[in-house]
Amino acid sequence: MKTLEEFKAYYDATMRPRLEAMQAERLRALPHIWRHIRWLLAAWALTFVVALARGMTLQQIYEDLLPVHVLIPFALVGVVLWRLFRFVIRVNPILQRCKDEVIVPMVRWLAPELTYDPKGSLDLELAKRSNLIPRYDSMKGEDYFRGRLGQTELEFCELKVTYETVKREGGERKVERHEVNGLFLVASANKAFMGETHIYPDYAEAIIGDSAARMLSTNHLKSGLHLIHLEDPAFENLFKVYCTDDVEAHYLLTPSLMARLTAYREKVGWDVHLSFKDSRLYAYFPPTAGKAFMLFDVGGFNNLADFDVMKRIYDELAMALGIVEELNLNTRIWGDLQPAQA
Amino acid sequence: MGTWLAVLVVALVVVVMPIWMYNSLITNRNQVQNAFGSMDAMLKQRYDLIPNLVSAVQTYMQHERSLLNELTELRTRAASGSVSAEEHAELDNRTTRALSALRVAVENYPDLKASQNFLQLQAALNEIEEKVGAARRNYNRSVTDYNNAIETFPRSMMAASMRLQRKPVFEVAEAERQAPDVKALFRA
Numbered sequence: 001m002k003t004l005e006e007f008k009a010y011y012d013a014t015m016r017p018r019l020e021a022m023q024a025e026r027l028r029a030l031p032h033i034w035r036h037i038r039w040l041l042a043a044w045a046l047t048f049v050v051a052l053a054r055g056m057t058l059q060q061i062y063e064d065l066l067p068v069h070v071l072i073p074f075a076l077v078g079v080v081l082w083r084l085f086r087f088v089i090r091v092n093p094i095l096q097r098c099k100d101e102v103i104v105p106m107v108r109w110l111a112p113e114l115t116y117d118p119k120g121s122l123d124l125e126l127a128k129r130s131n132l133i134p135r136y137d138s139m140k141g142e143d144y145f146r147g148r149l150g151q152t153e154l155e156f157c158e159l160k161v162t163y164e165t166v167k168r169e170g171g172e173r174k175v176e177r178h179e180v181n182g183l184f185l186v187a188s189a190n191k192a193f194m195g196e197t198h199i200y201p202d203y204a205e206a207i208i209g210d211s212a213a214r215m216l217s218t219n220h221l222k223s224g225l226h227l228i229h230l231e232d233p234a235f236e237n238l239f240k241v242y243c244t245d246d247v248e249a250h251y252l253l254t255p256s257l258m259a260r261l262t263a264y265r266e267k268v269g270w271d272v273h274l275s276f277k278d279s280r281l282y283a284y285f286p287p288t289a290g291k292a293f294m295l296f297d298v299g300g301f302n303n304l305a306d307f308d309v310m311k312r313i314y315d316e317l318a319m320a321l322g323i324v325e326e327l328n329l330n331t332r333i334w335g336d337l338q339p340a341q342a
Numbered sequence: 343m344g345t346w347l348a349v350l351v352v353a354l355v356v357v358v359m360p361i362w363m364y365n366s367l368i369t370n371r372n373q374v375q376n377a378f379g380s381m382d383a384m385l386k387q388r389y390d391l392i393p394n395l396v397s398a399v400q401t402y403m404q405h406e407r408s409l410l411n412e413l414t415e416l417r418t419r420a421a422s423g424s425v426s427a428e429e430h431a432e433l434d435n436r437t438t439r440a441l442s443a444l445r446v447a448v449e450n451y452p453d454l455k456a457s458q459n460f461l462q463l464q465a466a467l468n469e470i471e472e473k474v475g476a477a478r479r480n481y482n483r484s485v486t487d488y489n490n491a492i493e494t495f496p497r498s499m500m501a502a503s504m505r506l507q508r509k510p511v512f513e514v515a516e517a518e519r520q521a522p523d524v525k526a527l528f529r530a
Contacts (some may be wrong), residue, residue, distance in 0.1 A: 192469070231479065247380045250476035250483075334469035 001321050002110050020100050023305040029090035036079045044072045079225035091300040120144030122155045127184050130282035131275045137163045143296045150330035156185035156320050179191050182286040189281045190332045195244035197252050199274040202240040232258040250274050265324040268319045363500040369486040379483040381477040387469045392417040402454040406447050413440050482511040
Protein backbone atom coordinates (compact mmCIF):
# COMPACT_ATOMS: atom_id res chain seq x y z
CA MET A 1 0.00 0.00 0.00
CA LYS A 2 1.16 3.53 -0.73
CA THR A 3 2.60 5.66 2.07
CA LEU A 4 0.80 8.68 3.51
CA GLU A 5 3.24 11.03 1.76
CA GLU A 6 2.57 9.37 -1.60
CA PHE A 7 -1.17 9.59 -0.95
CA LYS A 8 -0.93 13.30 -0.11
CA ALA A 9 0.94 13.95 -3.37
CA TYR A 10 -1.67 11.96 -5.31
CA TYR A 11 -4.48 13.83 -3.55
CA ASP A 12 -3.03 17.22 -4.41
CA ALA A 13 -2.30 16.33 -8.03
CA THR A 14 -5.36 14.26 -8.96
CA MET A 15 -8.18 14.47 -6.45
CA ARG A 16 -8.24 18.00 -5.09
CA PRO A 17 -9.48 19.84 -8.24
CA ARG A 18 -12.42 17.43 -8.70
CA LEU A 19 -13.30 17.41 -5.02
CA GLU A 20 -13.31 21.19 -4.87
CA ALA A 21 -15.74 21.31 -7.81
CA MET A 22 -17.99 18.76 -6.09
CA GLN A 23 -17.79 20.66 -2.84
CA ALA A 24 -18.98 23.82 -4.61
CA GLU A 25 -21.95 21.86 -5.95
CA ARG A 26 -22.67 20.49 -2.51
CA LEU A 27 -22.64 23.96 -0.96
CA ARG A 28 -25.20 25.15 -3.50
CA ALA A 29 -27.43 22.24 -2.47
CA LEU A 30 -27.22 23.03 1.23
CA PRO A 31 -30.65 23.81 2.64
CA HIS A 32 -29.85 27.15 4.33
CA ILE A 33 -32.28 26.15 7.00
CA TRP A 34 -31.20 28.95 9.32
CA ARG A 35 -32.57 31.54 6.97
CA HIS A 36 -36.06 30.07 7.24
CA ILE A 37 -35.74 29.55 11.00
CA ARG A 38 -34.75 33.21 11.46
CA TRP A 39 -37.78 34.43 9.48
CA LEU A 40 -40.21 32.25 11.42
CA LEU A 41 -38.76 33.25 14.77
CA ALA A 42 -38.88 36.90 13.74
CA ALA A 43 -42.55 36.53 12.81
CA TRP A 44 -43.24 34.89 16.16
CA ALA A 45 -41.44 37.68 18.02
CA LEU A 46 -43.35 40.25 15.99
CA THR A 47 -46.70 38.84 17.15
CA PHE A 48 -45.57 39.29 20.74
CA VAL A 49 -44.43 42.86 20.12
CA VAL A 50 -47.66 43.83 18.36
CA ALA A 51 -49.79 42.20 21.03
CA LEU A 52 -47.91 43.93 23.86
CA ALA A 53 -48.12 47.24 22.00
CA ARG A 54 -51.93 46.82 21.85
CA GLY A 55 -52.00 46.42 25.65
CA MET A 56 -52.59 42.66 25.84
CA THR A 57 -51.35 40.86 28.94
CA LEU A 58 -49.17 37.76 28.69
CA GLN A 59 -52.15 35.63 29.73
CA GLN A 60 -54.24 37.11 26.91
CA ILE A 61 -51.39 36.69 24.45
CA TYR A 62 -51.16 33.02 25.40
CA GLU A 63 -54.91 32.33 25.24
CA ASP A 64 -55.96 34.46 22.27
CA LEU A 65 -52.97 33.77 20.08
CA LEU A 66 -52.77 30.04 20.83
CA PRO A 67 -53.17 29.00 17.20
CA VAL A 68 -50.10 31.13 16.34
CA HIS A 69 -48.08 29.52 19.14
CA VAL A 70 -48.96 26.08 17.80
CA LEU A 71 -48.67 26.87 14.10
CA ILE A 72 -45.21 28.42 14.13
CA PRO A 73 -43.34 25.50 15.80
CA PHE A 74 -45.11 23.07 13.45
CA ALA A 75 -44.14 25.26 10.53
CA LEU A 76 -40.55 25.31 11.79
CA VAL A 77 -40.35 21.54 11.97
CA GLY A 78 -42.06 21.15 8.63
CA VAL A 79 -39.70 23.57 6.91
CA VAL A 80 -36.62 21.90 8.40
CA LEU A 81 -37.75 18.43 7.35
CA TRP A 82 -38.71 19.59 3.88
CA ARG A 83 -35.39 21.35 3.31
CA LEU A 84 -33.42 18.38 4.61
CA PHE A 85 -35.37 16.07 2.32
CA ARG A 86 -34.62 18.29 -0.65
CA PHE A 87 -30.96 18.46 0.35
CA VAL A 88 -30.69 14.68 0.48
CA ILE A 89 -32.32 14.42 -2.96
CA ARG A 90 -29.88 16.93 -4.41
CA VAL A 91 -26.69 15.82 -2.65
CA ASN A 92 -26.97 12.04 -3.16
CA PRO A 93 -26.03 12.18 -6.85
CA ILE A 94 -23.02 14.35 -5.93
CA LEU A 95 -21.89 11.81 -3.32
CA GLN A 96 -22.37 8.93 -5.75
CA ARG A 97 -20.27 10.73 -8.37
CA CYS A 98 -17.65 11.42 -5.70
CA LYS A 99 -17.50 7.71 -4.96
CA ASP A 100 -17.45 6.55 -8.59
CA GLU A 101 -15.10 9.17 -10.02
CA VAL A 102 -12.78 9.93 -7.11
CA ILE A 103 -12.89 7.40 -4.29
CA VAL A 104 -12.95 4.17 -6.35
CA PRO A 105 -9.91 5.21 -8.48
CA MET A 106 -8.21 6.41 -5.29
CA VAL A 107 -8.68 3.05 -3.56
CA ARG A 108 -7.47 1.13 -6.62
CA TRP A 109 -4.39 3.34 -6.79
CA LEU A 110 -3.69 2.85 -3.05
CA ALA A 111 -3.88 -0.94 -3.15
CA PRO A 112 -3.18 -2.15 -6.72
CA GLU A 113 -2.46 -5.67 -5.46
CA LEU A 114 -6.15 -6.07 -4.54
CA THR A 115 -9.32 -6.19 -6.62
CA TYR A 116 -12.04 -3.82 -5.42
CA ASP A 117 -15.75 -4.10 -6.04
CA PRO A 118 -17.77 -1.23 -4.49
CA LYS A 119 -20.97 -3.31 -4.57
CA GLY A 120 -19.45 -6.73 -3.87
CA SER A 121 -19.30 -8.72 -0.63
CA LEU A 122 -17.45 -11.69 0.75
CA ASP A 123 -19.39 -14.87 1.51
CA LEU A 124 -21.51 -13.95 4.53
CA GLU A 125 -21.41 -17.57 5.71
CA LEU A 126 -17.77 -16.89 6.63
CA ALA A 127 -18.89 -14.06 8.90
CA LYS A 128 -21.48 -16.28 10.56
CA ARG A 129 -19.04 -19.19 11.00
CA SER A 130 -16.40 -16.98 12.55
CA ASN A 131 -18.42 -16.52 15.80
CA LEU A 132 -17.24 -12.91 15.88
CA ILE A 133 -20.57 -11.21 15.17
CA PRO A 134 -22.28 -11.24 18.59
CA ARG A 135 -25.80 -10.89 17.30
CA TYR A 136 -27.44 -10.47 13.93
CA ASP A 137 -30.76 -10.90 12.20
CA SER A 138 -29.41 -10.00 8.79
CA MET A 139 -26.10 -8.97 7.24
CA LYS A 140 -25.09 -7.15 4.10
CA GLY A 141 -21.64 -6.56 2.70
CA GLU A 142 -20.24 -3.94 0.35
CA ASP A 143 -16.91 -2.40 -0.67
CA TYR A 144 -15.30 -5.78 -1.18
CA PHE A 145 -11.53 -6.28 -1.47
CA ARG A 146 -9.73 -9.45 -2.40
CA GLY A 147 -6.16 -10.34 -3.21
CA ARG A 148 -2.81 -11.51 -1.94
CA LEU A 149 -0.28 -9.60 0.14
CA GLY A 150 2.99 -11.49 0.02
CA GLN A 151 2.05 -15.05 0.89
CA THR A 152 -1.22 -14.18 2.58
CA GLU A 153 -4.54 -14.44 0.78
CA LEU A 154 -7.08 -12.05 2.18
CA GLU A 155 -10.49 -10.58 1.54
CA PHE A 156 -12.49 -8.01 3.47
CA CYS A 157 -15.53 -5.80 3.15
CA GLU A 158 -17.72 -3.41 5.04
CA LEU A 159 -20.33 -5.40 6.92
CA LYS A 160 -23.71 -3.95 7.88
CA VAL A 161 -25.35 -5.99 10.61
CA THR A 162 -28.94 -5.45 11.70
CA TYR A 163 -30.66 -6.96 14.69
CA GLU A 164 -33.68 -6.27 16.87
CA THR A 165 -33.93 -6.17 20.63
CA VAL A 166 -37.11 -6.41 22.66
CA LYS A 167 -37.56 -4.35 25.82
CA ARG A 168 -40.37 -4.38 28.30
CA GLU A 169 -41.24 -0.95 29.66
CA GLY A 170 -44.15 -0.70 32.05
CA GLY A 171 -45.78 -3.83 30.69
CA GLU A 172 -45.36 -2.70 27.10
CA ARG A 173 -43.27 -4.60 24.58
CA LYS A 174 -40.92 -2.32 22.67
CA VAL A 175 -38.88 -3.50 19.67
CA GLU A 176 -35.71 -1.60 18.87
CA ARG A 177 -33.89 -2.00 15.58
CA HIS A 178 -30.10 -1.67 15.53
CA GLU A 179 -27.76 -1.29 12.62
CA VAL A 180 -24.02 -1.75 13.09
CA ASN A 181 -21.42 -0.93 10.43
CA GLY A 182 -18.11 -2.68 10.80
CA LEU A 183 -15.25 -4.16 8.82
CA PHE A 184 -14.91 -7.93 8.41
CA LEU A 185 -11.72 -9.57 7.18
CA VAL A 186 -10.62 -13.12 6.37
CA ALA A 187 -6.97 -14.07 5.83
CA SER A 188 -5.14 -17.34 5.34
CA ALA A 189 -3.47 -18.32 8.60
CA ASN A 190 0.28 -18.89 8.68
CA LYS A 191 0.09 -21.90 11.01
CA ALA A 192 -1.86 -25.13 10.79
CA PHE A 193 -4.33 -25.83 13.58
CA MET A 194 -7.29 -28.07 14.28
CA GLY A 195 -9.38 -26.33 16.93
CA GLU A 196 -10.69 -22.83 17.52
CA THR A 197 -9.20 -19.89 19.34
CA HIS A 198 -11.18 -16.67 19.76
CA ILE A 199 -9.87 -13.35 20.97
CA TYR A 200 -12.29 -10.66 22.14
CA PRO A 201 -11.86 -7.24 23.73
CA ASP A 202 -11.86 -7.58 27.50
CA TYR A 203 -13.91 -4.67 28.76
CA ALA A 204 -14.37 -6.24 32.21
CA GLU A 205 -10.68 -6.66 33.00
CA ALA A 206 -9.81 -3.14 31.93
CA ILE A 207 -12.47 -1.72 34.28
CA ILE A 208 -12.63 -4.03 37.28
CA GLY A 209 -9.27 -5.79 37.25
CA ASP A 210 -8.08 -9.33 36.71
CA SER A 211 -9.47 -11.19 39.73
CA ALA A 212 -12.98 -9.87 39.38
CA ALA A 213 -12.94 -10.50 35.63
CA ARG A 214 -11.88 -14.11 36.25
CA MET A 215 -14.82 -14.55 38.57
CA LEU A 216 -17.16 -13.17 35.93
CA SER A 217 -15.84 -15.35 33.11
CA THR A 218 -18.78 -17.01 31.46
CA ASN A 219 -17.27 -20.21 30.23
CA HIS A 220 -20.59 -21.60 29.11
CA LEU A 221 -21.27 -18.91 26.54
CA LYS A 222 -19.30 -20.35 23.64
CA SER A 223 -20.03 -24.02 23.06
CA GLY A 224 -16.90 -26.16 23.38
CA LEU A 225 -14.82 -23.11 24.20
CA HIS A 226 -13.36 -22.19 27.55
CA LEU A 227 -11.61 -19.13 28.87
CA ILE A 228 -7.84 -19.22 29.29
CA HIS A 229 -5.37 -16.67 30.61
CA LEU A 230 -2.01 -15.99 29.02
CA GLU A 231 1.24 -14.62 30.35
CA ASP A 232 1.35 -11.17 28.78
CA PRO A 233 -0.27 -8.70 31.23
CA ALA A 234 -0.72 -5.92 28.64
CA PHE A 235 -2.41 -8.36 26.28
CA GLU A 236 -4.57 -9.77 29.09
CA ASN A 237 -5.71 -6.26 29.97
CA LEU A 238 -7.05 -5.69 26.46
CA PHE A 239 -8.25 -9.13 25.36
CA LYS A 240 -9.84 -12.29 26.61
CA VAL A 241 -9.19 -15.62 24.91
CA TYR A 242 -11.52 -18.59 24.46
CA CYS A 243 -10.26 -21.83 22.97
CA THR A 244 -10.97 -25.50 22.46
CA ASP A 245 -7.35 -26.56 23.04
CA ASP A 246 -5.07 -24.80 25.55
CA VAL A 247 -1.81 -25.92 23.96
CA GLU A 248 -2.98 -24.89 20.50
CA ALA A 249 -4.00 -21.47 21.84
CA HIS A 250 -0.50 -21.04 23.29
CA TYR A 251 0.96 -22.23 19.97
CA LEU A 252 -1.00 -19.60 18.03
CA LEU A 253 -0.65 -16.80 20.58
CA THR A 254 3.09 -16.68 21.06
CA PRO A 255 4.56 -13.93 23.26
CA SER A 256 5.62 -12.20 20.05
CA LEU A 257 2.11 -12.29 18.55
CA MET A 258 0.53 -11.11 21.79
CA ALA A 259 2.87 -8.13 21.85
CA ARG A 260 2.09 -7.40 18.20
CA LEU A 261 -1.66 -7.63 18.78
CA THR A 262 -1.43 -5.27 21.74
CA ALA A 263 0.59 -2.78 19.71
CA TYR A 264 -1.78 -3.10 16.74
CA ARG A 265 -4.85 -2.48 18.92
CA GLU A 266 -3.27 0.61 20.42
CA LYS A 267 -2.15 1.86 17.03
CA VAL A 268 -5.52 1.54 15.24
CA GLY A 269 -7.68 2.63 18.19
CA TRP A 270 -10.54 0.29 17.21
CA ASP A 271 -11.76 -2.77 19.07
CA VAL A 272 -10.62 -5.85 17.21
CA HIS A 273 -12.15 -9.31 17.48
CA LEU A 274 -10.14 -12.24 16.09
CA SER A 275 -10.68 -15.91 15.64
CA PHE A 276 -8.47 -18.71 14.39
CA LYS A 277 -10.73 -21.29 12.84
CA ASP A 278 -10.84 -23.52 9.74
CA SER A 279 -7.19 -22.68 8.89
CA ARG A 280 -8.16 -19.01 8.61
CA LEU A 281 -7.78 -15.86 10.61
CA TYR A 282 -11.03 -13.92 10.92
CA ALA A 283 -11.05 -10.32 12.12
CA TYR A 284 -13.99 -8.08 12.90
CA PHE A 285 -13.79 -4.37 13.65
CA PRO A 286 -17.10 -3.11 15.05
CA PRO A 287 -17.77 0.58 15.76
CA THR A 288 -15.83 1.66 18.83
CA ALA A 289 -16.47 4.36 21.40
CA GLY A 290 -18.75 6.51 19.28
CA LYS A 291 -16.76 6.00 16.10
CA ALA A 292 -18.33 4.28 13.13
CA PHE A 293 -17.07 3.07 9.82
CA MET A 294 -18.20 4.85 6.71
CA LEU A 295 -15.90 2.66 4.74
CA PHE A 296 -15.06 4.29 1.41
CA ASP A 297 -18.06 6.59 1.63
CA VAL A 298 -18.48 10.24 2.51
CA GLY A 299 -21.49 11.79 4.20
CA GLY A 300 -23.62 14.63 2.90
CA PHE A 301 -22.43 16.91 5.70
CA ASN A 302 -18.70 16.30 5.10
CA ASN A 303 -16.58 18.96 3.43
CA LEU A 304 -15.60 17.05 0.29
CA ALA A 305 -12.52 19.22 -0.27
CA ASP A 306 -11.14 18.53 3.23
CA PHE A 307 -8.06 16.25 3.05
CA ASP A 308 -8.97 14.71 6.41
CA VAL A 309 -12.16 13.26 4.94
CA MET A 310 -10.19 11.28 2.36
CA LYS A 311 -7.45 10.51 4.88
CA ARG A 312 -10.04 8.73 7.01
CA ILE A 313 -10.62 6.34 4.09
CA TYR A 314 -6.85 5.90 3.75
CA ASP A 315 -6.60 5.08 7.49
CA GLU A 316 -9.40 2.51 7.33
CA LEU A 317 -7.77 0.76 4.37
CA ALA A 318 -4.36 0.89 6.08
CA MET A 319 -5.89 -0.69 9.18
CA ALA A 320 -7.29 -3.61 7.19
CA LEU A 321 -4.14 -4.23 5.17
CA GLY A 322 -1.90 -3.56 8.14
CA ILE A 323 -3.12 -6.66 9.90
CA VAL A 324 -0.97 -8.83 7.59
CA GLU A 325 2.27 -7.05 8.45
CA GLU A 326 1.47 -6.22 12.07
CA LEU A 327 0.63 -9.85 12.87
CA ASN A 328 3.50 -11.15 10.71
CA LEU A 329 1.18 -13.36 8.67
CA ASN A 330 3.71 -13.57 5.82
CA THR A 331 6.17 -15.50 8.00
CA ARG A 332 5.36 -19.07 7.07
CA ILE A 333 8.07 -21.31 8.46
CA TRP A 334 5.96 -23.87 10.26
CA GLY A 335 4.47 -27.07 8.90
CA ASP A 336 2.99 -26.88 5.39
CA LEU A 337 5.03 -24.40 3.33
CA GLN A 338 2.27 -23.80 0.74
CA PRO A 339 0.28 -20.58 1.23
CA ALA A 340 -3.30 -21.47 2.16
CA GLN A 341 -6.47 -20.13 0.56
CA ALA A 342 -8.43 -17.44 2.43
CA MET B 343 -36.30 -15.53 58.91
CA GLY B 344 -33.13 -14.73 60.79
CA THR B 345 -32.83 -18.36 61.89
CA TRP B 346 -33.14 -19.66 58.36
CA LEU B 347 -30.53 -17.18 57.17
CA ALA B 348 -28.14 -18.32 59.88
CA VAL B 349 -28.75 -21.96 58.92
CA LEU B 350 -28.07 -21.13 55.28
CA VAL B 351 -24.81 -19.35 56.10
CA VAL B 352 -23.63 -22.22 58.29
CA ALA B 353 -24.52 -24.74 55.56
CA LEU B 354 -22.54 -22.68 53.05
CA VAL B 355 -19.47 -22.53 55.27
CA VAL B 356 -19.58 -26.08 56.58
CA VAL B 357 -20.78 -27.99 53.54
CA VAL B 358 -20.64 -26.07 50.27
CA MET B 359 -17.29 -24.34 50.67
CA PRO B 360 -15.26 -27.46 51.55
CA ILE B 361 -16.81 -29.26 48.57
CA TRP B 362 -15.94 -26.37 46.29
CA MET B 363 -12.38 -26.14 47.65
CA TYR B 364 -11.79 -29.88 47.30
CA ASN B 365 -13.15 -29.99 43.77
CA SER B 366 -11.19 -26.97 42.61
CA LEU B 367 -7.93 -28.35 44.01
CA ILE B 368 -8.49 -31.68 42.28
CA THR B 369 -9.29 -29.79 39.05
CA ASN B 370 -6.06 -27.81 39.33
CA ARG B 371 -4.03 -30.94 40.01
CA ASN B 372 -5.58 -32.77 37.05
CA GLN B 373 -4.97 -29.77 34.85
CA VAL B 374 -1.26 -29.92 35.71
CA GLN B 375 -1.16 -33.63 34.86
CA ASN B 376 -2.99 -32.98 31.61
CA ALA B 377 -0.57 -30.20 30.70
CA PHE B 378 2.40 -32.42 31.52
CA GLY B 379 0.96 -35.13 29.29
CA SER B 380 0.59 -32.65 26.43
CA MET B 381 4.19 -31.53 26.88
CA ASP B 382 5.32 -35.14 26.86
CA ALA B 383 3.37 -35.85 23.66
CA MET B 384 4.95 -32.86 21.90
CA LEU B 385 8.44 -33.96 22.98
CA LYS B 386 7.75 -37.43 21.63
CA GLN B 387 6.71 -35.92 18.29
CA ARG B 388 10.00 -34.07 18.25
CA TYR B 389 11.97 -37.24 18.93
CA ASP B 390 10.06 -39.01 16.16
CA LEU B 391 11.22 -36.37 13.70
CA ILE B 392 14.90 -36.98 14.44
CA PRO B 393 15.44 -40.16 12.32
CA ASN B 394 14.02 -38.42 9.21
CA LEU B 395 16.13 -35.37 9.92
CA VAL B 396 19.36 -37.32 10.37
CA SER B 397 18.62 -39.36 7.24
CA ALA B 398 18.03 -36.17 5.20
CA VAL B 399 21.22 -34.40 6.26
CA GLN B 400 23.86 -37.10 6.77
CA THR B 401 24.78 -37.37 3.07
CA TYR B 402 25.56 -33.65 2.99
CA MET B 403 26.93 -33.07 6.47
CA GLN B 404 29.92 -35.40 6.37
CA HIS B 405 31.78 -33.32 8.97
CA GLU B 406 29.01 -33.35 11.55
CA ARG B 407 29.01 -37.07 12.31
CA SER B 408 29.43 -36.62 16.05
CA LEU B 409 26.45 -34.23 16.22
CA LEU B 410 24.23 -36.56 14.20
CA ASN B 411 25.29 -39.55 16.29
CA GLU B 412 24.48 -37.62 19.45
CA LEU B 413 20.98 -36.84 18.17
CA THR B 414 20.38 -40.47 17.25
CA GLU B 415 21.60 -41.64 20.64
CA LEU B 416 19.40 -39.12 22.49
CA ARG B 417 16.38 -40.23 20.56
CA THR B 418 17.08 -43.90 21.25
CA ARG B 419 17.45 -43.29 24.98
CA ALA B 420 14.28 -41.17 25.15
CA ALA B 421 12.28 -43.86 23.33
CA SER B 422 13.64 -46.69 25.49
CA GLY B 423 11.02 -46.16 28.19
CA SER B 424 13.50 -46.79 30.98
CA VAL B 425 14.37 -43.23 31.92
CA SER B 426 13.32 -41.42 35.07
CA ALA B 427 11.59 -38.05 35.04
CA GLU B 428 14.84 -36.22 35.85
CA GLU B 429 16.73 -38.05 33.12
CA HIS B 430 13.89 -37.25 30.73
CA ALA B 431 14.26 -33.55 31.43
CA GLU B 432 18.03 -33.80 30.93
CA LEU B 433 17.54 -35.64 27.61
CA ASP B 434 15.06 -33.00 26.53
CA ASN B 435 17.50 -30.18 27.26
CA ARG B 436 20.38 -31.93 25.50
CA THR B 437 18.15 -32.58 22.46
CA THR B 438 17.22 -28.91 22.32
CA ARG B 439 20.90 -27.93 22.37
CA ALA B 440 21.83 -30.52 19.74
CA LEU B 441 19.06 -29.37 17.39
CA SER B 442 20.14 -25.74 17.82
CA ALA B 443 23.71 -26.74 16.97
CA LEU B 444 22.42 -28.58 13.90
CA ARG B 445 20.56 -25.46 12.72
CA VAL B 446 23.77 -23.46 12.95
CA ALA B 447 25.83 -26.18 11.22
CA VAL B 448 23.37 -26.37 8.29
CA GLU B 449 24.40 -22.83 7.34
CA ASN B 450 27.69 -24.27 6.06
CA TYR B 451 25.93 -26.53 3.54
CA PRO B 452 24.14 -24.45 0.86
CA ASP B 453 23.19 -27.56 -1.15
CA LEU B 454 21.41 -28.96 1.88
CA LYS B 455 19.61 -25.70 2.53
CA ALA B 456 18.25 -25.74 -1.01
CA SER B 457 16.97 -29.32 -0.73
CA GLN B 458 13.16 -29.40 -0.77
CA ASN B 459 13.12 -32.43 1.47
CA PHE B 460 15.22 -30.63 4.05
CA LEU B 461 13.08 -27.48 3.81
CA GLN B 462 9.95 -29.52 4.54
CA LEU B 463 11.66 -31.14 7.51
CA GLN B 464 12.90 -27.82 8.77
CA ALA B 465 9.36 -26.41 8.61
CA ALA B 466 8.07 -29.45 10.47
CA LEU B 467 10.82 -29.03 13.05
CA ASN B 468 10.01 -25.33 13.47
CA GLU B 469 6.39 -26.27 14.01
CA ILE B 470 7.11 -28.94 16.58
CA GLU B 471 9.62 -26.71 18.42
CA GLU B 472 6.99 -24.00 18.64
CA LYS B 473 4.43 -26.53 19.87
CA VAL B 474 6.88 -27.79 22.47
CA GLY B 475 7.31 -24.19 23.61
CA ALA B 476 3.53 -23.75 23.71
CA ALA B 477 3.12 -26.94 25.72
CA ARG B 478 5.76 -25.74 28.20
CA ARG B 479 4.04 -22.38 28.59
CA ASN B 480 0.71 -24.13 29.10
CA TYR B 481 2.31 -26.44 31.67
CA ASN B 482 3.84 -23.50 33.54
CA ARG B 483 0.50 -21.71 33.57
CA SER B 484 -1.24 -24.81 34.98
CA VAL B 485 1.46 -25.23 37.62
CA THR B 486 1.21 -21.56 38.59
CA ASP B 487 -2.58 -21.84 38.97
CA TYR B 488 -2.11 -25.01 41.04
CA ASN B 489 0.54 -23.43 43.28
CA ASN B 490 -1.63 -20.34 43.76
CA ALA B 491 -4.56 -22.54 44.69
CA ILE B 492 -2.70 -24.56 47.33
CA GLU B 493 -0.91 -21.58 48.85
CA THR B 494 -3.70 -19.00 49.09
CA PHE B 495 -6.26 -18.83 51.85
CA PRO B 496 -8.71 -20.55 52.39
CA ARG B 497 -7.81 -23.38 50.00
CA SER B 498 -4.37 -23.68 51.61
CA MET B 499 -6.04 -25.31 54.62
CA MET B 500 -7.75 -27.92 52.48
CA ALA B 501 -4.52 -28.43 50.48
CA ALA B 502 -2.56 -29.09 53.66
CA SER B 503 -5.07 -31.73 54.77
CA MET B 504 -4.84 -33.33 51.30
CA ARG B 505 -1.00 -33.21 51.52
CA LEU B 506 -0.75 -31.39 48.19
CA GLN B 507 2.77 -30.14 47.53
CA ARG B 508 4.00 -27.20 45.52
CA LYS B 509 5.23 -28.17 42.01
CA PRO B 510 8.16 -26.62 40.16
CA VAL B 511 7.60 -24.84 36.86
CA PHE B 512 9.54 -25.90 33.81
CA GLU B 513 12.80 -23.97 33.66
CA VAL B 514 15.32 -23.60 30.89
CA ALA B 515 18.70 -25.22 31.51
CA GLU B 516 21.38 -22.83 32.76
CA ALA B 517 23.44 -23.23 29.57
CA GLU B 518 20.49 -22.10 27.44
CA ARG B 519 20.00 -18.97 29.55
CA GLN B 520 23.32 -17.60 28.34
CA ALA B 521 22.97 -15.21 25.42
CA PRO B 522 24.45 -16.91 22.32
CA ASP B 523 27.95 -15.78 21.36
CA VAL B 524 27.20 -14.84 17.75
CA LYS B 525 30.85 -14.08 16.97
CA ALA B 526 31.91 -17.54 18.10
CA LEU B 527 29.18 -19.07 15.92
CA PHE B 528 30.53 -17.23 12.88
CA ARG B 529 34.11 -18.28 13.70
CA ALA B 530 32.91 -21.91 13.88
